Amino acid sequence: MRRLVRGGLCLLLCGCATMSTQQEVQLGQQESADIAKQLPIIQDADVNRYVNTLGDSIAKLSDNRNLEWHFFVVNSKEVNAFAVPGGYIYVNRGLIEDADKMDELAGVLGHEIGHVIHRHTVKLMQKEQGANVGLAVGCILTNVCKDPATGAAINVAGSAIFAKFSREDEQQADESAVTYVTRAGIDPHGLPEMFQKMMSQQQSNPSAVENWFADHPSDQSRIQDTQRLIDKIDPTVLKGLTQDSQAFHDFQNRLKGLPRS
Numbered sequence: 692m693r694r695l696v697r698g699g700l701c702l703l704l705c706g707c708a709t710m711s712t713q714q715e716v717q718l719g720q721q722e723s724a725d726i727a728k729q730l731p732i733i734q735d736a737d738v739n740r741y742v743n744t745l746g747d748s749i750a751k752l753s754d755n756r757n758l759e760w761h762f763f764v765v766n767s768k769e770v771n772a773f774a775v776p777g778g779y780i781y782v783n784r785g786l787i788e789d790a791d792k793m794d795e796l797a798g799v800l801g802h803e804i805g806h807v808i809h810r811h812t813v814k815l816m817q818k819e820q821g822a823n824v825g826l827a828v829g830c831i832l833t834n835v836c837k838d839p840a841t842g843a844a845i846n847v848a849g850s851a852i853f854a855k856f857s858r859e860d861e862q863q864a865d866e867s868a869v870t871y872v873t874r875a876g877i878d879p880h881g882l883p884e885m886f887q888k889m890m891s892q893q894q895s896n897p898s899a900v901e902n903w904f905a906d907h908p909s910d911q912s913r914i915q916d917t918q919r920l921i922d923k924i925d926p927t928v929l930k931g932l933t934q935d936s937q938a939f940h941d942f943q944n945r946l947k948g949l950p951r952s
């Protein structure tokens with residue numbers, strides 16, 4: 692039923708050659724409303740304030756469409772993050788709790804912001820035309836539908852938004868993340884450091900990061916590519932960038948104390 696509804700929405704929005712920013716924002720609002728009903732979103736004022744302040748500080752300097760950005764923390768231990776068209780970014784508590792420093796979370800936010808700014812999901816949907824077909828396949832590929840703990844919630848989110856990005860899209864999002872966080876005064880090394888952490892987890896605890904790797908195809912070369920980009924930045928600029936903050940650790944501790952779903 693939901694897929695039929697979504698299919699209808701998509702015919703409306705994706706049937707035309709290009710989706711306008713207004714249509715994209717509308718779609719994002721719709722997706723975000725569905726996600727709010729289906730996924731356990733953390734409702735804590737301090738947590739939400741921090742993630743939105745950090746996210747905005749990265750997004751607003753690089754977004755020339757003036758989107759209204761919204762950042763949410765999902766109460767899931769899985770290490771993952773995803774973006775919905777129109778400026779809606781979701782990051783799981785598992786990823787935040789795994790980060791050692793502020794710049795690691797900032798790097799991942801920058802990456803997801805990159806997917807929105809470059810409209811990767813919109814392009815995927817337009818390519819698929821009847822987007823629900825491709826997205827349902829995405830759900831199967833990511834195994835998100837099989838999670839008994841989160842069940843239908845993940846199923847809906849999975850079928851809606853866990854589209855599989857191409858390596859080119861991933862690369863573009865990584866490059867953008869390096870530019871965006873640097874512009875925001877944050878050290879971009881956090882991005883390859885977080886990737887490295889995820890790659891190690893893929894060896895030791897594969898199920899915890901399975902969905903990240905399903906949605907964001909990657910391998911070791913991605914870390915090297917990102918590092919190479921960072922190496923091109925003027926060392927005096929790099930030296931002045933922020934890696935960590937007390938506010939991040941206060942936020943992380945606050946999150947760690949909240950009930951788990």
Ligand SMILES: [Zn+2]
Nearest residue numbers: 856861864907
């Ligand atoms: Zn990605």
